[in-house]
């Protein structure tokens with residue numbers, strides 16, 4: 001099979017990512033197939049970070065001097081860019097967090113705190129929380145904790161054999177007692193892109209909130225929060241060519257207004273008295289203390305970079321890569337795909353098992369050829385339990401991934417099989 | 422390829438494990454898992470006085486974790502508990518030595534093949550999994566009547 005056509009000039013894209021020139025032990029070129037774990041960073045983002053620290057560094061929102069103004073303008077400018085990226089109705093609805101995990105915890109924690117005035121935003125006994133069996137641990141554990149604290153029930157959608165949400169019980173699972181449904185947009189272990197519309201429609205019928213974990217979708221496809229119809233969206237900067245230490249929670253204004261504060265500290269207040277405090281409006285209500293300033297600005301540069309190339313083209317490139325990878329992997333004897341085995345409603349993250357060879361051994365031998373994949377349960381252990389496997393090997397793609405790299409993966413798997421055969 | 426990690430001895434033990442399978446009678450049992458990768462092992466230890474009469478095991482996991490259990494079975498069956506713990510300490514030292522320790526074949530037998538694993542921090546846990554379970558199972562066997570407990574480590 002010859003490499004299919006991609007709308008991206010990948011050779012040019014790769015020049016933007018200095019790390020891709022690295023050669024590893026044994027003089028093997030780096031074949032980086034672990035972007036679902038964290039993505040590589042383009043020069044534009046690296047330069048922005050260096051430029052911020054070397055020319056504009058100052059704290060934000062609390063300095064009248066010029067550097068303080070520059071720093072604040074850049075930080076708030078990043079917020080504008082993120083609002084445009086996901087088509088948020090208002091820039092104030094973009095909350096900077098340290099990662100997706102913190103964004104998810106923010107929602108779980110504030111709902112569980114019982115401090116909201118409106119009972120819709122208070123979890124208690126008799127209420128139900130719904131997640132899915134394909135969630136990242138970051139979207140399971142905070143809700144288990146919230147359920148434990150409040151006495152709410154913790155429930156979940158199961159999975160079908162082909163790696164999709166089992167929506168057959170949706171009518172019962174999402175019911176009048178459901179306060180929130182929190183689900184992943186694109187699974188980090190299966191690659192499945194979920195049918196958000198169906199879940200949102202049912203949640204609307206019963207008045208439940210919907211929180212979408214976009215950690216694996218926002219980096220890879222155009223997103224429009226209004227079109228999705230969700231109430232809240234969490235994602236993380238380091239998977240979208242941005243720095244580590246920065247994430248985003250978007251929420252509809254009325255929802256964010258109704259939620260009580262999360263962390264207390266500087267910048268999140270309106271006025272503080274020893275007898276009590278009042279709180280700043282969003283977004284600052286949820287940004288206590290000095291935020292990750294450089295990281296937010298770096299993420300803004302990442303957004304510029306991605307939108308400069310075009311998320312629709314990035315998506316199309318990854319679809320072509322995924323089709324190619326599925327074909328190549330299916331052709332390797334003894335390889336079984338865990339997750340949807342077609343490009344329909346799935347992204348460029350492909351998990352698989354190799355008959356009789358543990359993923360640890362697969363990953364180790366691939367690494368010796370310079371092929372970097374992830375092995376294990378990918379922080380989504382219930383998925384492995386569901387499919388009766390201890391772990392998987394996962395290859396994940398991004399805008400800089402080439403068809404040759406998928407060939408290198410397939411050739412590596414042939415060698416792994418010979419080695420352990 | 423994989424000269425330092427996948428020694429022939431390790432592959433042999435992986436493909437043809439010694440003493441695999443859980444057996445009765447036994448005095449203590451322990452089940453350990455490696456939460457980062459899902460490797461797991463169950464180990465049973467049978468004692469006659471202070472002598473280890475059998476180490477039986479079952480599990481699933483990578484070649485390193487499974488071969489290590491096979492080597493453990495071979496090395497420690499028939500020894501006194503004190504002796505076995507001395508070997509265990511030597512093996513743990515080797516694995517924590519970051520590849521700087523010259524292994525002693527007289528003490529470790531086929532265990533010396535794991536010297537290269539010590540250079541791969543992510544794999545050291547795999548090699549040690551059965552040894553940690555062995556320690557727990559033996560402690561239980563010495564403590565008295567059969568106890569079966571689940572440990573998540």
Ligand SMILES: Cc1ncc(COP(=O)(O)O)c(C=O)c1O
Pocket residue numbers: 036037099100101102136138139184186187188213215216236238247379
């Ligand atoms: C689907 C999904 N949700 C949440 C997370 C958590 O992201 P972070 O570790 O940046 O908080 C990840 C990534 O690890 C993920 O893939």
